[in-house]
Amino acid sequence: MQIERFDPEADTAQTRACYQAYAASAPVDDPHCPPMSLQIFTGWLACGWTEDHPESWFAGDSLDVADGCYTATMPLRENRHLAYVYPQVPPARRRAGIGTALLRHAAARAAEQGRTTLTAQVRDGSAGQAFAQALGARRGVTEIRRLLDLAAVPAGTLARLRAESDRAAHGYELLSWEGIVPEEYFGQVAVVNAGLADAPMGAGTQAQSWDADRVRDGQRLVELLGMRRYTVAARCSGSGDFAGLTVLSIDPETPDWGIQEMTAVTRPHRGHRLGLLVKTAMLQLLAEREPQLRRVVTSNGDSNSHMIAINAKLGYRALDSQTSWQLDVADVLALPGRG
Numbered sequence: 001m002q003i004e005r006f007d008p009e010a011d012t013a014q015t016r017a018c019y020q021a022y023a024a025s026a027p028v029d030d031p032h033c034p035p036m037s038l039q040i041f042t043g044w045l046a047c048g049w050t051e052d053h054p055e056s057w058f059a060g061d062s063l064d065v066a067d068g069c070y071t072a073t074m075p076l077r078e079n080r081h082l083a084y085v086y087p088q089v090p091p092a093r094r095r096a097g098i099g100t101a102l103l104r105h106a107a108a109r110a111a112e113q114g115r116t117t118l119t120a121q122v123r124d125g126s127a128g129q130a131f132a133q134a135l136g137a138r139r140g141v142t143e144i145r146r147l148l149d150l151a152a153v154p155a156g157t158l159a160r161l162r163a164e165s166d167r168a169a170h171g172y173e174l175l176s177w178e179g180i181v182p183e184e185y186f187g188q189v190a191v192v193n194a195g196l197a198d199a200p201m202g203a204g205t206q207a208q209s210w211d212a213d214r215v216r217d218g219q220r221l222v223e224l225l226g227m228r229r230y231t232v233a234a235r236c237s238g239s240g241d242f243a244g245l246t247v248l249s250i251d252p253e254t255p256d257w258g259i260q261e262m263t264a265v266t267r268p269h270r271g272h273r274l275g276l277l278v279k280t281a282m283l284q285l286l287a288e289r290e291p292q293l294r295r296v297v298t299s300n301g302d303s304n305s306h307m308i309a310i311n312a313k314l315g316y317r318a319l320d321s322q323t324s325w326q327l328d329v330a331d332v333l334a335l336p337g338r339g
Contacts, residue, residue, distance in 0.1 A: 003102070019038050029128060081116045157315065165273040180219040190214060191242060234277055
């Protein structure tokens with residue numbers, strides 16, 4: 001089996017073949033949410049979810065059919081001991097040693113770049129979890145995915161929560177934008193993003209260090225994915241400093257589903273219900289801008305009690321869980337080969 005690197009934006013045949021493998025796997029591996037569209041999948045292959053561009057690798061004897069594929073992201077700033085690996089094998093080709101071959105190949109790439117640990121996140125109860133356990137991977141942080149069914153939210157709930165948070169957030173004002181971050185806000189957004197440093201994370205994992213340049217680098221991903229992306233920020237009226245923000249994205253091909261991304265409040269401004277304020281304001285904004293939106297999915301570390309409580313107020317209900325798993329590169333390289 002040939003395993004070769006490809007450019008997701010230039011090598012469209014291989015990208016489409018990998019997407020077909022992903023789309024065939026999605027109903028089995030992630031049955032509760034719609035799959036990514038081809039455009040978002042391509043953007044993810046090209047950029048990952050951060051500014052650390054991943055490597056994309058294709059396995060198969062024909063460019064039109066993927067026996068498997070994987071991405072490997074080697075962080076360039078923090079966590080330089082890690083390689084984030086996402087192998088994908090379509091259901092019809094599983095249990096033939098392809099996943100192990102992809103993982104061993106990824107470990108070799110990681111070793112060449114001085115990485116000592118492979119890590120990946122999979123849905124609990126999935127084939128990915130069984131694969132990780134069979135290889136002796138170590139269990140890390142678990143995140144609980146939650147779903148908000150907007151039709152099930154009682155009438156008046158958002159207005160009540162908005163009034164409640166407005167009273168607690170005296171001295172703050174809201175602003176919002178669609179799409180990329182306006183350049184004049186890069187520095188302010190970086191400060192708020194840094195507020196995620198105390199969110200639950202795995203042992204030995206370093207929080208990202210944020211500055212305006214890092215925010216700027218991330219804007220290419222926003223453009224490449226083609227999602228409709230909304231941001232609501234809370235700003236201190238006195239100082240003009242950003243105190244918190246929340247981000248939510250919608251795939252134009254599944255406009256009834258929203259993806260609640262990060263929500264953060266900086267430490268000096270906590271205790272004013274700003275997390276509830278920006279998330280409530282976001283849902284009110286989207287009721288006007290995205291009237292077809294019906295469901296919103298989000299995830300939080302299972303120990304992030306504060307954000308879990310906010311989501312419960314809004315009406316989110318537990319959907320499933322996802323866990324990060326880790327393997328030592330040396331152990332993967334020692335796995336026996338097949339065929």
